Amino acid sequence: MKKVTYVIIILIILICALSYKIKFNNNDFNTISLLQDKKLKDCKTELATFEQNFIYERENENLELDGNLPLIDIEGNTVLVKNIIKANSLVLRFSELNCGECINAEINALVNNKNKIKKNVILIAYYQDRRNLFVFFKDFQNKGLTNIQMYLLPNEALLIPLDKLNIPYYFCINSNLIMNNFFIPQKDKSTLSKVYLDYTLKSFLK
Template identity: 40%
Template structure:
């Protein structure tokens, strides 16, 4: 009888210890998971703040020395048919422009093409692309790429010289701007491949502001 009592007490004690260890682990584990979730939320908030900071820093950089400069009327371009034109002879007024060069980061340019594809319902003939290629063949290949992506309502122009005469050209990066009725350039934006949603936001808000 005495032995049974001792066994019972030992088993009871072991059971209590096991339950205590289990609940201690569970509390710690739940607390750890809560800490992970909390840290994730903090990081997401920090990333959102950083995105906004990056967005506004890009706007400041792009607009500081370029805002309200005018596109040169005698800027030479070649259309997809191979005709050489002057900017003053082309219907460039009241357009959103994507400017890029074959010398820019190719992945960055491809990312902007993908963004244009996602937003192609926004524009009809109010978006143009000014680009630079070292030969017509490469220029036409980009045009065909856009056609395959269903972006067939955008006019593509090849710059004879890889420069449109503004300070931002020195950065050797793709960028957007709005071209007004007097050929003044405003609303500059420098896209970042790491933050494609910023380009999406720029296009949506710019089209809403100027064309709706």
């Protein structure tokens, strides 16, 4: 996963560099200077956000998910995590209490990669009204996400540190229920999600 992390860091730096390099028709030096300072500040903020997210992600690496954690499947049956995760899988964890735009951004990212999703992509979601699980599952299928599994998390949490941030996140999990390759997406940086999904779908789920 270090490889994809380095790629994302380089990508952020390139995005910042391209944003910083602006062509101006206005010769007002002060205006140019102010705009360049703003771009530089924005880049520093983006890098700081990525750095903080990286720290949060590392706190959860190699934790073991509780195999007896109950989930509810699309038919309304209660199942245990240990009975549904039997191979390398990619999980998107989100809650209806998260930022709606953030959730939509990641669903769109998955839709854009739907031709690469063959199996073992799992959505674990929390909805206050359990009926919404079926509604949103059908909606995602209509968008082309036909090779996904979706489960409701009754107690709203996977009981890992990252849950406290109240944001959507991805992680990989193996048959021993060891979690790694955590990724906190940014709704306005879809390219980062694309890099993460490309790498994970090709390498971890191959």
